[in-house]
Each structure stands twice: as structure tokens, then as C-alpha cells.
Amino acid sequence: DAEASDRDVQQPWVLDLDGVDDHVPFDASLINSLPRFHMFGYIKIDTLTDKAVPFLGDVATNSLPVVRLQSSGAITLYCGIGGVFKSASSATGLVTTGTWYAIDVTYDGANMKGYIDGVEVATVSATGTLHATEADAQLGGGFNASSVAFDGKISGFRFYSEVKSLNPTTTDDLILGWDLNNSSGTTAYNSLADENHGTLVNGASWVVDATLP
DSSP states (O other): OHHHHHBOTTTTEEEEEESSSOBEEEEGGGGTTOSSEEEEEEEEEEEOOTTOOSEEEETTTOOSOEEEEOTTSOEEEEEEETTEEEEEEOOSSSOOBTOEEEEEEEEOSSEEEEEETTEEEEEEEOOSOBOOOSSEEEESOOSSHHHHOOEEEEEEEEEESSOOSSSOOOOTTEEEEEOOOBSSSSEEOBTTSSSOOEEOBTTOEEEEOTTOO
16 A cells, blocks of 8 residues: 555665754644653754754744754753743763764653663653643754754654653554654654654655664
């Protein structure tokens, strides 16, 4: 079928974003008001710029869970939790261009934590549920899209309604499971069900990257 022909699991196809304006939007109501979450994905940075957001931008307020890169090689986490805007930054020099990183962000009802390749690098205390928004969310950018667009590659994006082990692959409590391994087309398929697929916008494309872990 069309969906199967768009996928190629034999080669390491990944989502490629140009850092200008391409992205993958989806309905943010899927993750509104969650009491806990776990967000995961692989990223490979082509250009390291301040404020670039590989995931998960909210195009209105940037109050959904956000991973933002810094030119210093740090990552910063942002999220609206319990009606309060929370943020935490890692040390500098932890990410650079040309390397794949496994990024986990978790919130267990008491702390939001960020991990790079399984190592905790940032944490902030928080209580309450995630901010609710009617705006779209997206991979590859967010609020003030042109200034936060991500230039790089993304693979294996997952979003759960509960905290899982790091680098999760389970489908339990999975809300979004975008493998991002298509070889053609403009659809990012949700592996969980035949719904909540993403659409590649403004030239986002698929490329083969043999260095994907």
C-alpha cells in the first residue's frame, strides 16, 4: 500500500531539516495537561545555533516540552508545568555537529530531567500538569519559527504519557511514535495507529544516514 511503499526499514532513512523554516507540525492537544511524560528522539546537528529547537516547539507560547540547543554546546529544557514556566540547562560542550545523540526528557510529577546518551545533564523541580494549548506543536522549530529552526536530522521520535526507561521502545503509554524512517513522501507515520500522522512542511525531506545508531 502507499504507506508501506513510503517506508524503508532496510536503510537508515531519517528526517532532514534545513534550519530555515521546514518542520513537522501536529495537534498539541494530544499531550495537553499530562501529569507526567517522557519524550525521546535521536538528533544529529548540522549547524549548531543558539535557540534551535529539534523538538518539541509550541508555535504559540513555547510552553510545551522543548529541547533547545545553544551554540555553546549546551541544551536547555523548557516547559510550562503547573502554571509555571520551568527551565533547566546543561553544562556547555555536550553536543556538537556531525554526531548522533539520544535525547530523553522526562517529567515524573516532581522533577523534569534531561539526558544525553543516557547521562543526566539537566534537572529542575516542578509539580502539576503540562500546560494546555490549542496551538500546533512541531518537530524542528517552534515559537518565532525562523529564529529557532533546527538544522539537522531527527530519528525515532517518541512521546509517552508516563516515564519509561531511557531510550524507550515500548508501546505502553505511547502517544506519538514517529520512526521517521520513510524513504519518500511527506507523511511522518505514527507507528502506534493509523492516525496522528505528521506532515512534512516547507521542504523537510528524507535522507539516508549510515551513521544512525
